[in-house]
Amino acid sequence: MFLFEEIKMKLQAQCPDLIKGVETIEVTVVPPRDNYVYALKGTITIGDQEASVYIAFKKDFPIRKPDIFLEDRDVFGFIPHIETDGFICYVHEEGLLLDQDNPFGIVKDSLARAIRTLEMGVSGDNYDDLYNEFEVYWSRQKTKIVVDCILSLGERVKEIYVLYDPKLHRPVFIFDALDEKNIFYAKNLFHYNILDESIEKQKGIYIPLREGTILLPPSYSSPWGFAQIKDIIFSNITSSNKRELQRILKQKRIYKNTKEYILLSVPQPNGYHALVGIELSEFKAKKELKNNKSFQHPLIKVQSDFKLTPLVLKRHHPSYLLQRTIGYNEIHNKHIAVIGLGAVGSRITMELARAGVSKFTLIDDDVLDIDNVFRHELGSERLYFFDQKQHQLQKVPKVYGMYQELKEKYPLIDVEPKVKNILDLIREDIHQFEQFDLIIVAIGNPTVERYFNRVVRTLTNPPPVIFTWLEPLGIGGHALLTLNNGKNGCYECLYTNPFDPDCALYNKASFAAPNQFFGKMISGCQTAFTPYGSMDALQTAILATRLALSVLTGKEKDNPLCSWKGDSTDFLEHGFKLSKRYELTTEQLNNTRYHYKAQQCPICGQDGGS
Structure with a gap:
């Protein structure tokens, strides 16, 4: 108790302008808001009116601030930030930094803040807070x-x-x-x-x-x-x-x-x-x-x-709940198509739902497999369902698993799952893609992605499209936007070589040097996969989601290539080689995000724009 006695004596000696008549009281006198271990009482003056206050200390002080109460809750009338028990809400706990090496300084500052809160209430300076709360x-x-x-x-x-x-x-x-x-x-x-x-x-x-x-x-x-x-x-x-x-x-x-x-x-x-x-x-x-x-x-x-x-x-209601996040009410009614519900696409979908998007069309013809669960938004509880007709367990298509996950967490969201191959959908009716406000392509197949980039531009009113993909062994990930605001720049630009049109295809955004095979097989050809971690997929999903939100809110006016760069240690230890682009700093990658555009691109080179 020596610490509290010292604080009392310093308040008596050094702070007569803040509080007078400081004395120790029983903690039972203080409203039972917490388990207090020590309490003081004194008199403060607001304008020409005096009021008694309690200063109550928790056992964790000075890691936690003291609580301050008015003995008479109504002494200054009905003013903001006074609770029913007289508690003065003088500072928010969230983000509060206390100098625990200066306990008396904490008490003095807390008391000054509490008095300032009362002064503003009495003068009417914070009167709007009554209406706003x-x-x-x-x-x-x-x-x-x-x-x-x-x-x-x-x-x-x-x-x-x-x-x-x-x-x-x-x-x-x-x-x-x-x-x-x-x-x-x-x-x-x-x-x-x-x-x-x-x-x-x-x-x-x-x-x-x-x-x-x-x-x-x-x-x-x-x-x-x-x-x-x-x-x-x-x-x-x-x-x-x-x-x-x-x-x-x-x-x-x-x-x-x-x-x-x-x-x-x-x-x-x-x-x-x-x-x-x-x-x-x-x-x-x-x-x-x-x-x-x-x-x-x-x-x-x-x-x-x-x-x-x-x-x-x-x-x-989502419009209210989004006010409590950095949610975007302006995107609430946007309709997003996500093509490819793997490790990246599934996370993009969930993050866009959390950001406020309320309508999704999910497209993927693959099923969730046990090999996916450590890199996927969905867990093992979504692996199987019992088929009543065939009386056996069946694997769950990824789009249905995501449908269930979204509807359980956010029941008001509209979700249309399509167990379809993207090529089949294109053959059925390419114009169905005009209904969306944004398309996100996360299939990890550059051949199909190049084809989709080509055919989507044949539409009369194509929406913006984001292509996103991962690099192996944690060296990075990318998200490329196209068809935004009539500007040029597209996925094909990455494969266009103005100096040698007949050269082997190579994605010039890549952090890996060309002509390398990264597939890994655990037990035969059917188990081949590109090695990357869950955090790599998550970081790429975050990159693509931020880009998507910038498009939907109108903040992004052009078609950037966004990239994140990871540690190359594992990549190099496996004997692989890095590209020249990997040598760029994060700042350089950002500053050159529009430089990928190829004027000779056969798909967008004549579209105009910057």
């Missing part, structure tokens, strides 16, 4: 129900569905349509069959408040009453939404066992929208209407007493 403050109400919700916010009033579990005595899932996606989502995630008639489904109302609405969340000591909620709704919706709301309400009748749900979309200064709700339950007709079997919805006329419970909504 509307959902956070709403969730701090004492009586509340937490409900999972998959709801697309819109500008129109609409009816919604509420799944109620009588065993749990609460709503468990809110959605806006009885469609295939929501049915799958509820079954996959919550194990509810929402089409089952025994599952209780009720209808609620989604009400978006008009843009520009300025609405503070309810304070901890003054929760909203229904009259206030009703006034907020009808004072802050458009005239068209008011008409639609009244139409819906007139069709509703309230009964004794009715539960009614209202969800509000609240605009925030930061451009986002909070989503909160209420449950109305335990309806009891007023005395003058006690003989009525039903009565009007309270939003039309209050003819009953009822219980009001706040709903805290755990939002599952």
Whole structure:
């Protein structure tokens, strides 16, 4: 305890401008937010008002910062960043760097930050935080129900569905349509069959408040009453939404066992929208209407007493979840084709799904094999399925394995699996490739890739195409973009030799010198493969995915050749030779990413562009 006593004495002697009357108190006095081992109490001044604060220390101090509380939570009124127990949220833990060799400095700085947070709240400098963190403050109400919700916010009033579990005595899932996606989502995630008639489904109302609405969340000591909620709704919706709301309400009748749900979309200064709700339950007709079997919805006329419970909504919609990542909402509706679902293609697919792409067509005629699992996005659980007709295990096509993986992790994604050879698809109808916003080719067969590069350019409206491939033994990987913004540069450029058109074909992007065979066989010709590690495939997938996102978001204006270069030790130890291009630095590879283009390229050389 000597450390804490020393900190107390330094606060008393050196920081009278920050805190006065510092004394040791029992840790039991402090709100039980953590297992504190020591606590101090003192007086701070904000403006001309004094307030008592607690400084509480965890056992891991000074690796962890001290917690600071207001003794009286409401001493400065309802201001941002004060929790219900008086805790002052003065700094975020994530990314916080503490100088553990200066414990007193940590305490002094923490106290100064806490005081600054209070000063900004009292002066109104951070008042927007109350609006922008509307959902956070709403969730701090004492009586509340937490409900999972998959709801697309819109500008129109609409009816919604509420799944109620009588065993749990609460709503468990809110959605806006009885469609295939929501049915799958509820079954996959919550194990509810929402089409089952025994599952209780009720209808609620989604009400978006008009843009520009300025609405503070309810304070901890003054929760909203229904009259206030009703006034907020009808004072802050458009005239068209008011008409639609009244139409819906007139069709509703309230009964004794009715539960009614209202969800509000609240605009925030930061451009986002909070989503909160209420449950109305335990309806009891007023005395003058006690003989009525039903009565009007309270939003039309209050003819009953009822219980009001706040709903805290755990939002599952991708457009909301992507805000919590570096996700790209602008690519949400893009349609991507991935040709080749091997070690690279499978990972690209998964990373694009995580980035926000919601529609995929997956093309591969190969099955997942045990030889693949240590380099593939899919594991051994996707190797087999039981064929009921033939009564035996069958290997799973890679596209079906990826379909299952994607739908289990991200049920709202649209995935079309095609167990097809790319050459067969080209013969069937080359024009089907015009439907995509981007095509990614990761088949590792340069002959087929050259052919695809040739035929895709015969389309009237070809989408951008990324070719991506790995080099052996970890020396690198590549991703080449073509057909972007009408610029020249294509896969064939890599095989075009302007000085000797009759020379042997060689990919000039390669880090390996020409005329070498890298295939490895473990037990015969049928087991031949190019040796590379899982991390090599992952790094190439990351390279290609970043390029794909740059294309989809419009950041990339041209057709670059992107490459990453790895360690050559294993490659050289196997007796192989490196190319001149391997000698380039990472900076040089980036600076020359457009220099691969061949003016004499028979495929794109006359296309124009830079």
